[in-house]
Amino acid sequence: MAAKLNGFVWDIYKASFEGQLALSYFENLENFAKRADLMQSLLGVGDFITAYSDEELAWEDAALEISEIEYILAVRDAALKLPINTPEQIQSLMCSILESGNITLSEETGGELTLDDPFFRLPWLSFGLHLAHPDIFLPYGFVGKYYLVPKIAETFGIALPPVPAKKDYLARWLYFGQLCLAFQEFRGLQGMNIPELLSFMYDFSISFVDSENPDDLPAPRNAWLLLGGGEKDGDYGWLEEAAPDAQSHWQGNLDMRRGDVCVMYVRSPISAIHSLWRAVEDGYEDPFFHYKHAVQIGNPLRLPNLQFRDLAVDSVFSENKYMKANLQGASGKALTYSEYEHLLKILALRGEMPSKLPHFPEQEDVKLTALANERDVEIHLIEPLLKRAGLETADWVRQLSVRVGRGERVYPDYAIGVTGKAPELRVRALVEAKYRAAGEKDWREAFFQAKAYGMRLGARVIITAAADGLRLYKRRYDDFDFLQGQHYLWSELQEGENLRQLSQLLRK
16 A cells, blocks of 8 residues: 655654654653653643643643553563564564563552553553564554544555454454554655654644544434443543543444434443433444444533433333343443434433534435335435435445446446446445335346346345335345345334444445
């Protein structure tokens, strides 16, 4: 993958006041013991630059705790004893320092390193490795902000491997080594030294990929339930003190979209609905977050407390499967539109509500008699459905031109996820539109037409849609089977589980 860093812009940054501050900040990391800010988000460089850019602010270094210093030095000393000349030796080192039991820590930090450390102490662990082998490992400053990493990689042409499976904790730890390697290779291509690479990662690149205004959010597409812990893990205290501009990462769902509304429930000490938040980024995978699936939340609105015992006897929520399970494993699970609006009505009876609550946009009620032709079906039914499923107009091509023979072309109505060029043109899904499909004969004819297109273009999903409903077919054993099609009425795809499953299929 070719690098996309503009050398002219990069040189201007390095010569700028901000760039000079960032470079100086990263020039001497051996004195880390007196710089607790290095363990903060983005290694603390943003706060350092702000302090030196504002005459009314003064920068003061703060020392790390003794236990933290001992931890970093223990990792450094253990890593220095092991060779790192080959990828196999690097992997062996990473496994050894966690599994050997040879690294002795203070009782305060847990006695010895385990596979828990990459998910709870990665800033300290990574810093010790960096001090030992700075040309291999890098200090990690994306805790709670990993969503920035894929954006940086995409923007600047840095190839990242896929994130390992959630339960493969060792592979997720070894992924840290692969991530470091990807950025070190980028450093080599750009002729950067270590301070320049760290300035690029934690300051320069951030301005390119994190510029969206958290107050300028699209209307919500879905509502989600989030769970906060209690006083022991700090969730309740943090939520209680959260300012209007507060942001954090939380256990989430990959189907979450920027603008979605999140209902925060706190287990202890209140066992109640606490606040509303908005997703300020799409849900994402964070290989170094214990739960792996995460979401950035912001724009909090405090709500009147609504106790679990009251929800459990409510006519609507008593039927919710997560309520029936005492909310076990419910963080990141979806609420239906009707459940969310019902919740707001209950809360309004409990106390004063925020003045600007997020609501779902009104959905157009399309009557069958208002549809006169196939194009009406596309405009009033298919395209709104694709948007409800989380797709943007740029995600599909209408009337895609496909060559099927000498001088002959066909035109599938909607091609989703188009990649490549002829003869390697591929799509993720196809939608074939009809005006009416009154009986099985009509559905079968539409199916075989869509199947012909789908097989040629490598589609994983084909859909036939008419005013009478929609049928969905998944590719199995390299084929589509008419008898395996799932039929939906349009009313069944307005919200809820059916819509979420469709979204997953179309957006994979």
